[in-house]
Amino acid sequence: MKRRQPLRAVFGIPFAIGLASFVGLVSALTGDGARDALSWLALAIPVGAVGWAMRMRKS
Amino acid sequence: MSTHTIRAWYLVHKWTSLICTAFLLMLCLTGLPLIFHDEIDALIEDQSTALSGPASSGSAPGLHPLDEMVAKALAARPGEVPTFMAFDNETPILTVTTAPRPDSPASDMTVHLLNRATGETVGQLREEGVMHFLLQLHTDMFLGLPGMLFLGGMGLLFVAAIISGVVLYAPFMRKLPFGTVRTSRSSRLKWLDYHNLLGIVALCWMTVVGLTGVINALATPIVEAWQMGELAHMTNAYAGKAALPPARYGSLDKAMAAAREALPGNNPQFIAFPGGAFSSKHHYAVFFQGASPLTERMLTPALIDAETGVLTDVRRVPWYVAALLYSQPLHFGDYGGLPLKMLWAILTIFTIVVLGSGLYLWLGKHRAPLAARVREVETGGAVVPAE
Numbered sequence: 112m113k114r115r116q117p118l119r120a121v122f123g124i125p126f127a128i129g130l131a132s133f134v135g136l137v138s139a140l141t142g143d144g145a146r147d148a149l150s151w152l153a154l155a156i157p158v159g160a161v162g163w164a165m166r167m168r169k170s
Numbered sequence: 171m172s173t174h175t176i177r178a179w180y181l182v183h184k185w186t187s188l189i190c191t192a193f194l195l196m197l198c199l200t201g202l203p204l205i206f207h208d209e210i211d212a213l214i215e216d217q218s219t220a221l222s223g224p225a226s227s228g229s230a231p232g233l234h235p236l237d238e239m240v241a242k243a244l245a246a247r248p249g250e251v252p253t254f255m256a257f258d259n260e261t262p263i264l265t266v267t268t269a270p271r272p273d274s275p276a277s278d279m280t281v282h283l284l285n286r287a288t289g290e291t292v293g294q295l296r297e298e299g300v301m302h303f304l305l306q307l308h309t310d311m312f313l314g315l316p317g318m319l320f321l322g323g324m325g326l327l328f329v330a331a332i333i334s335g336v337v338l339y340a341p342f343m344r345k346l347p348f349g350t351v352r353t354s355r356s357s358r359l360k361w362l363d364y365h366n367l368l369g370i371v372a373l374c375w376m377t378v379v380g381l382t383g384v385i386n387a388l389a390t391p392i393v394e395a396w397q398m399g400e401l402a403h404m405t406n407a408y409a410g411k412a413a414l415p416p417a418r419y420g421s422l423d424k425a426m427a428a429a430r431e432a433l434p435g436n437n438p439q440f441i442a443f444p445g446g447a448f449s450s451k452h453h454y455a456v457f458f459q460g461a462s463p464l465t466e467r468m469l470t471p472a473l474i475d476a477e478t479g480v481l482t483d484v485r486r487v488p489w490y491v492a493a494l495l496y497s498q499p500l501h502f503g504d505y506g507g508l509p510l511k512m513l514w515a516i517l518t519i520f521t522i523v524v525l526g527s528g529l530y531l532w533l534g535k536h537r538a539p540l541a542a543r544v545r546e547v548e549t550g551g552a553v554v555p556a557e
Contacts, residue, residue: 114345115344116344116345118340121344122340124348124349125339125348125373128370128374129374130374132375133378139507140467140499140500140505141463142463142464146463147509150510151510154375158516158520161367161368161371164348164349168347168351169353
């Protein structure tokens with residue numbers, strides 16, 4: 112990718128990851144069981160993104 | 171973004187990071203095992219005290235009276251006075267803290283573990299060992315309040331470094347797709363990419379843990395402000411009265427009954443005795459938990475005249491105490507079971523890599539001219555300054 116991207120494109124995925132993290136941080140505070148599980152899934156997204164980048168975007 | 175703007179943000183990022191990195195590395199390395207504090211303690215201490223029975227915070231029949239529990243603890247430390255009593259929501263264990271004086275510092279206190287179902291003493295809490303050492307290092311570096319406030323300041327710098335890092339992420343990634351990791355060209359480029367990737371994915375978590383850490387570092391001034399403001403208002407009628415001597419403390423069970431009547435359906439988390447940091451000089455302060463999972467951490471104090479056992483006032487805590495109460499779980503990561511703790515640990519490791527790679531990147535080129543370093547950010551690492 113050599114073209115300059117608009118800011119929206121640069122921060123699109125980071126914003127989604129940040130939002131997921133925030134949902135994860137808050138949801139386990141609001142209850143147990145399903146809300147804990149949601150928090151694990153949501154906070155696994157930033158961790159998974161790194162794994163994905165290391166496999167798919169390595170050059 | 172103009173080169174001039176990038177240069178300004180670059181300098182902010184460089185200096186805020188440089189000042190806090192060593193302390194943040196210490197906080198991450200001590201924080202990592204502390205995430206699993208409970209699990210590690212359970213392994214070390216052989217939990218023969220894994221008990222079942224009615225929760226000590228409840229009012230189930232068969233639970234021994236609170237007055238009896240206090241008397242048991244005091245019998246083990248003759249001449250001392252009670253300062254705290256804390257309850258458990260899962261087991262019949264409760265703790266009674268005793269000290270030489272009502273306002274003794276925490277270091278002079280003894281924490282007694284008692285079983286409220288059997289009425290027996292289980293033992294004393296030992297504030298020693300590796301985990302306690304790590305906790306002290308993490309909290310205040312053994313320097314007390316100044317150490318806590320200092321680490322809080324480092325936390326603020328960390329947040330400033332995160333914000334400036336996000337600003338620099340924009341020009342750096344302008345021509346790169348998300349997640350780019352260029353490992354085959356140079357070691358510098360590889361760590362530059364990892365620094366950006368890990369920093370941006372952990373952004374939200376690092377900011378929340380950083381800010382809640384800052385709030386936790388302010389715990390002492392926050393509690394003092396509450397005691398001098400809100401609590402003083404609640405106990406206005408007692409202002410100017412001499413402190414109630416421990417010999418005249420009335421029945422704790424009677425006080426608890428009065429408190430439960432004021433907040434039916436809620437269970438107590440702890441009682442602060444008169445004369446300490448969490449009560450007035452004349453009251454038992456019974457701190458109740460909220461009844462729902464979300465409000466469980468929101469404590470509401472009921473102030474009971476310690477001599478007569480009559481309720482003086484119940485009032486919700488102010489916003490700054492609420493912020494402190496919610497900052498604790500959000501900093502410790504202990505509110506969503508073991509999987510959440512594991513994610514907390516992985517994100518801590520990400521933070522360590524961000525800090526370490528940042529240090530490496532700075533060390534590798536701190537002699538290069540500023541313009542070359544700014545150019546590196548501007549081009550997404552295409553132009554790597556001479557090392």
